[in-house]
Amino acid sequence: MKKKQININKFIPVFSVLMVLVTWEIVVVLFDIEKYILPRPTNVIMKIVDNFDLVVSHAKYTVFEAIIGILGSVVIAVITAIVLDKVKVIKSFVYPLLTISQTVPLMAIAPLLLIWFGFGVDAKILVVILVCYFPITINIISGFDEIDQDELDLFKVMKASTLNTYIKLKIPYALPYFFSGLKIATTYAVLGALIAEYMGGANGLGIYLIRAMKSFDIEMVFGIIIVIITVTLLLLALVHFIENITIKYKSKGDN
Amino acid sequence: MHTLIVMLKMQVIRIKNLTQHFDEKLKVLDNISLEVNKNDFITLVGPSGCGKSTLFKVITKLITNYEGEISINDTPLNDSTDNLGYMPQKDLLLPWRTLYKNVTLPLELAHKNIDSSDLEQLISIFGLSGFEKSYPHQLSGGMKQRAALLRTFLMGNEIILLDEPFAALDSLTKKKLQLWLVDVFKKMNKTVIFITHDIEEALTLSNRVIVLSKLPARIIEEFKIDEEYPRTYDVLSSNKFLNIKKKIIDLIE
Numbered sequence: 001m002k003k004k005q006i007n008i009n010k011f012i013p014v015f016s017v018l019m020v021l022v023t024w025e026i027v028v029v030l031f032d033i034e035k036y037i038l039p040r041p042t043n044v045i046m047k048i049v050d051n052f053d054l055v056v057s058h059a060k061y062t063v064f065e066a067i068i069g070i071l072g073s074v075v076i077a078v079i080t081a082i083v084l085d086k087v088k089v090i091k092s093f094v095y096p097l098l099t100i101s102q103t104v105p106l107m108a109i110a111p112l113l114l115i116w117f118g119f120g121v122d123a124k125i126l127v128v129i130l131v132c133y134f135p136i137t138i139n140i141i142s143g144f145d146e147i148d149q150d151e152l153d154l155f156k157v158m159k160a161s162t163l164n165t166y167i168k169l170k171i172p173y174a175l176p177y178f179f180s181g182l183k184i185a186t187t188y189a190v191l192g193a194l195i196a197e198y199m200g201g202a203n204g205l206g207i208y209l210i211r212a213m214k215s216f217d218i219e220m221v222f223g224i225i226i227v228i229i230t231v232t233l234l235l236l237a238l239v240h241f242i243e244n245i246t247i248k249y250k251s252k253g254d255n
Numbered sequence: 256m257h258t259l260i261v262m263l264k265m266q267v268i269r270i271k272n273l274t275q276h277f278d279e280k281l282k283v284l285d286n287i288s289l290e291v292n293k294n295d296f297i298t299l300v301g302p303s304g305c306g307k308s309t310l311f312k313v314i315t316k317l318i319t320n321y322e323g324e325i326s327i328n329d330t331p332l333n334d335s336t337d338n339l340g341y342m343p344q345k346d347l348l349l350p351w352r353t354l355y356k357n358v359t360l361p362l363e364l365a366h367k368n369i370d371s372s373d374l375e376q377l378i379s380i381f382g383l384s385g386f387e388k389s390y391p392h393q394l395s396g397g398m399k400q401r402a403a404l405l406r407t408f409l410m411g412n413e414i415i416l417l418d419e420p421f422a423a424l425d426s427l428t429k430k431k432l433q434l435w436l437v438d439v440f441k442k443m444n445k446t447v448i449f450i451t452h453d454i455e456e457a458l459t460l461s462n463r464v465i466v467l468s469k470l471p472a473r474i475i476e477e478f479k480i481d482e483e484y485p486r487t488y489d490v491l492s493s494n495k496f497l498n499i500k501k502k503i504i505d506l507i508e
Contacts, residue, residue: 150343158410
């Protein structure tokens with residue numbers, strides 16, 4: 001009985017998406033809307049299918065930039081968080097800078113990065129790191145900050161080394177926080193890669209999107225949007241999967 | 256026999272004129288002197304927030320700004336390398352570790368090994384057999400406390416500091432654990448200092464009840480209780496015990 005309910009809950013999002021698509025299709029047909037204003041979802045999907053190889057070849061770049069960017073952010077974020085946690089003076093020094101860095105508009109900084117680092121993939125990865133680094137870092141830091149002082153005291157009384165305190169207490173404790181940061185970062189990553197491609201380059205869904213727009217291929221524009229959504233959702237699912245195999249102790253009710 | 260026991264009595268903790276200030280204004284501990292003998296089960300009772308936990312933090316070197324002298328097994332506290340068993344108010348079990356891994360954490364951190372059959376026996380004494388692979392969220396409140404106690408037990412030498420370990424439990428579970436605790440710790444030759452604000456708990460458990468004043472904490476009275484264990488309800492409701500209880504209540508209030 002209980003299992004059945006969970007299954008139904010899982011399908012609710014699928015239904016809601018289907019409902020939007022069906023309504024969209026009906027509205028376009030019913031009001032006879034021109035396809036260069038709002039194409040029918042079925043046509044959009046046909047368009048993706050017809051140009052599948054081209055879509056995949058561009059998507060490969062975007063996904064690559066997003067994944068490498070996320071991985072780079074994770075490495076830098078973990079190092080930053082541990083350094084800031086270990087040396088509290090640095091924390092009060094760097095934390096405001098970190099926050100300020102996030103208020104710099106991406107639209108301004110992305111072209112600069114392309115100018116400095118060229119129009120290749122590395123500049124795009126840098127843009128992705130720029131947007132992903134912050135949410136991961138502050139989430140790990142708040143994880144470290146949330147640890148019960150009594151627990152830290154207990155480790156001290158047990159004469160745990162600094163390394164062991166991190167490996168056996170702080171890092172496992174901060175892991176759920178890390179994953180919530182990572183999920184936010186994943187959605188930012190694809191967006192960051194797209195904006196960077198949009199600024200200039202030869203490959204990627206961002207470039208493909210500009211081309212489709214410039215040739216008023218509205219069906220393709222919508223097609224690319226759907227591909228972007230799909231790619232982001234797949235990356236998120238991957239993060240969820242990694243989270244679930246990493247954090248096994250979670251009770252079922254917590255999910 | 257009796258004289259022999261007296262002669263064998265060793266002082267494992269010696270505290271002389273201990274005073275501790277939280278800051279310039281707030282004095283927490285006021286001139287506390289206490290000698291803990293081997294195999295004592297001492298309870299410290301006093302109003303909540305009276306600085307009882309601070310005393311533990313001084314003994315475990317978590318707080319170092321104090322005046323006075325403390326020695327552990329005849330070594331000054333600063334030079335002492337003894338590992339004390341310390342259990343703060345919460346169970347502090349790590350949610351990502353199984354019960355077994357939680358309990359053996361102190362051994363792991365100290366790179367110590369213990370014979371696995373000995374460990375199995377301990378787990379059984381602490382009533383945790385069969386739950387080794389369970390995670391803390393799957394355990395009852397009483398079990399979590401017993402697991403935390405076993406972890407404390409494996410932390411080091413014979414000295415065990417317990418800070419209101421049963422405060423969060425319902426009274427029935429609490430009663431059961433009290434009887435069990437006395438039994439286990441007597442068998443294992445442990446020396447215990449136990450903080451509580453529950454006078455009945457103090458009378459059930461200890462051979463010495465030390466009453467502390469409200470902030471700054473001073474020792475205002477000590478009661479020696481040489482009644483045999485386990486102390487049944489009849490013993491606890493005898494006139495002698497009720498008298499002590501009344502005296503303690505009067506002192507605290």
